[in-house]
Amino acid sequence: MREVGIVVAITAVMCVFSGVWFTPWETLYYNGIWVTVAGFVVGVPTGLFYHVRLYRLLNPRGELPRGWYWRPLRFNSRLRPEERTGVMAWCYIGGFGFAIICLGLLMMGAGVSMALIRGA
Numbered sequence: 001m002r003e004v005g006i007v008v009a010i011t012a013v014m015c016v017f018s019g020v021w022f023t024p025w026e027t028l029y030y031n032g033i034w035v036t037v038a039g040f041v042v043g044v045p046t047g048l049f050y051h052v053r054l055y056r057l058l059n060p061r062g063e064l065p066r067g068w069y070w071r072p073l074r075f076n077s078r079l080r081p082e083e084r085t086g087v088m089a090w091c092y093i094g095g096f097g098f099a100i101i102c103l104g105l106l107m108m109g110a111g112v113s114m115a116l117i118r119g120a
Contacts, residue, residue, distance in 0.1 A: 020110045025118065029111030036104030043097020050090035057083050 020028065054072055058064045063078045079087055 020114060023114070025111045025114035027111070028107050028114060032104045032107030032109075032111055034104070035107055036101055039097050039100030039102075039104055041097075043094050043101060046090050046097060047094035050087065050094050053087045053090060054079075057087065 051069055051072060054075065055064065055069075058075060058078055064075060068075060073091070076084070076088065076091070
């Protein structure tokens, strides 16, 4: 898993240095806003649905302590094999939405940085 992170980081740095420099900062910034919004549209409802599904399955069995919702991933191991697919799919989609949010914020930050560097 660490190797995948290294490859993603190197690829991201190469893309940033090659593409960002030639892209107008306004384009980066405003596209970053829309990518962030798209991430929220995908991530928030699916993350909420994941929490609800996890709660409905584990709470009747008494397997959720107080404050479980702050770190729900540690309770995924308590799901039965037949329950995992219906819950984990929403977890992964919500995580993907979060990654989209991070990408949009990175784009916005790159746009602001380019504006400062170029003196716009």
